[in-house]
Amino acid sequence: MKNVTEYKYPSNVSQALSLFSEQKHSTYIAGGTHLASGNRNNTIRLIDITRLGLNEIKDGDENIEVGATTTITDMYNSPIVKKVGKGVLKKACRLIGDTPLRNAITLGGNIARLYTWAGLPVMLLTLDAEIEIINPLEKTYSVEAVEHITNGGIRDGDIILNVKFPQKNSWFHAYEKFALTTVDYTWLTMAFAAEVKEGQITDARLAVSRITKVTRITPVEKALIGQLVSQLDLEKLKSLLKSSVDIVQDYRVSKEYRSQLLGVIFKRMLQKLQEETQ
Amino acid sequence: MSQILHVIINGTSKEIPIEPDELLLDVLRREGYKGVKRGCKEGTCGTCTILLNDKAVKSCILLAAQAKNCSIITIEGIGTRDNPHPIQQAFVDEGVVQCGFCIPGMILSAKNLLDNNPNPTKDEVKMALDGNLCRCTGYSGQIKAVLAAAPVMRGEK
Numbered sequence: 001m002k003n004v005t006e007y008k009y010p011s012n013v014s015q016a017l018s019l020f021s022e023q024k025h026s027t028y029i030a031g032g033t034h035l036a037s038g039n040r041n042n043t044i045r046l047i048d049i050t051r052l053g054l055n056e057i058k059d060g061d062e063n064i065e066v067g068a069t070t071t072i073t074d075m076y077n078s079p080i081v082k083k084v085g086k087g088v089l090k091k092a093c094r095l096i097g098d099t100p101l102r103n104a105i106t107l108g109g110n111i112a113r114l115y116t117w118a119g120l121p122v123m124l125l126t127l128d129a130e131i132e133i134i135n136p137l138e139k140t141y142s143v144e145a146v147e148h149i150t151n152g153g154i155r156d157g158d159i160i161l162n163v164k165f166p167q168k169n170s171w172f173h174a175y176e177k178f179a180l181t182t183v184d185y186t187w188l189t190m191a192f193a194a195e196v197k198e199g200q201i202t203d204a205r206l207a208v209s210r211i212t213k214v215t216r217i218t219p220v221e222k223a224l225i226g227q228l229v230s231q232l233d234l235e236k237l238k239s240l241l242k243s244s245v246d247i248v249q250d251y252r253v254s255k256e257y258r259s260q261l262l263g264v265i266f267k268r269m270l271q272k273l274q275e276e277t278q
Numbered sequence: 279m280s281q282i283l284h285v286i287i288n289g290t291s292k293e294i295p296i297e298p299d300e301l302l303l304d305v306l307r308r309e310g311y312k313g314v315k316r317g318c319k320e321g322t323c324g325t326c327t328i329l330l331n332d333k334a335v336k337s338c339i340l341l342a343a344q345a346k347n348c349s350i351i352t353i354e355g356i357g358t359r360d361n362p363h364p365i366q367q368a369f370v371d372e373g374v375v376q377c378g379f380c381i382p383g384m385i386l387s388a389k390n391l392l393d394n395n396p397n398p399t400k401d402e403v404k405m406a407l408d409g410n411l412c413r414c415t416g417y418s419g420q421i422k423a424v425l426a427a428a429p430v431m432r433g434e435k
Contacts, residue, residue: 001299002299004298004299005280005298006298007281007298007341007343009346029341029344032339032340032341032344033321033336033339033340034339035341046298046341046343048343048344048346050344073333094405097409098324098408098409099334099387099390099405099406099407099408099409100324100327100334100335100336100387100409101321101336101409103330103333103334103335103390104335104336104339104340182408183408183409
């Protein structure tokens with residue numbers, strides 16, 4: 001951040017986009033927890049987007065809409081957010097950082113750049129969230145979570161306006177973050193969701209991060225669909241998951257350990273699914 | 279200095295010259311608020327915790343410019359040696375301070391909790407203090423002190 005010479009406070013989205021268009025070496029800032037300690041040395045102008053009114057949480061008929069600059073604390077405390085996925089989104093918020101960090105980190109900041117240690121990108125995938133974005137030409141567009149992840153996150157100059165989460169309360173949901181302590185950086189983040197009708201899995205989502213880039217594990221999802229929950233071959237599914245994930249290097253812990261961890265956490269999620277559907 | 283930061287610190291309105299890339303921690307210490315400690319400087323240890331618009335945040339990973347027109351409370355703003363805040367008094371009474379470096383941040387995190395939740399559970403206290411590391415004493419004493427301060431702040435003792 002050594003080249004930053006300007007800090008701007010737009011009061012609406014249109015102003016923020018204009019400020020970005022004027023200076024190509026601009027970066028938007030909201031919670032700023034990663035930015036302040038980072039090395040974005042080409043940034044000359046910082047544009048503060050916390051005063052644009054993008055922090056509302058709305059309860060709709062089909063979706064819960066959360067504004068991009070809503071803090072993780074406000075999401076965690078919201079009775080509306082608690083309704084998403086039978087509380088799974090609230091649980092994911094609880095496991096992000098610690099209290100002072102959650103008071104600063106925003107939803108948009110957590111999902112914009114797809115950092116592998118971020119807690120919410122996997123939630124976007126298993127909840128089938130939709131992200132509303134505005135580009136510098138002031139064109140608003142929506143992307144599904146899968147597309148957002150495939151695109152590698154937000155494009156420079158675009159601003160996330162909000163995220164729409166379907167409630168998906170008829171689904172089973174699970175979310176786990178494995179770390180040395182509650183507040184430590186994650187070793188593995190995993191989210192799983194399954195739709196079960198008359199004891200049979202009719203649809204499934206499985207997403208992981210940190211152990212690899214943020215991604216859905218579609219071979220496992222396909223293998224689950226059509227199976228009876230009571231007759232799941234847990235060991236076979238565990239092996240399929242382990243062979244479907246290309247584990248990245250982490251200086252803190254071996255690939256073998258994390259591969260084992262991946263299988264154990266997924267097996268526990270499947271066991272919980274079996275318990276809940278019996 | 280290239281811009282002026284308008285901010286209220288411990289109830290006093292201030293206009294402070296800052297650079298746009300300066301950390302809030304550095305600006306507060308330069309202004310004399312030395313109770314805001316510099317620890318890890320990467321948002322982990324919590325010893326730089328302050329209240330920004332009544333919410334606990336880590337000032338080492340926030341830019342000073344982010345605090346424009348905000349209210350800041352540092353440890354200097356909540357009690358004195360002769361008239362300590364109930365949380366400070368509880369920390370003394372429970373004997374939970376050893377080296378003391380983490381204590382300003384921890385007390386402000388506790389204040390953030392008790393101002394919003396006057397009757398917290400032990401788990402809620404643990405959650406409120408989860409961003410403040412103590413390497414001397416463990417945490418049981420501090421948790422006990424926060425629980426002891428709660429009824430005093432509610433006016434029951």
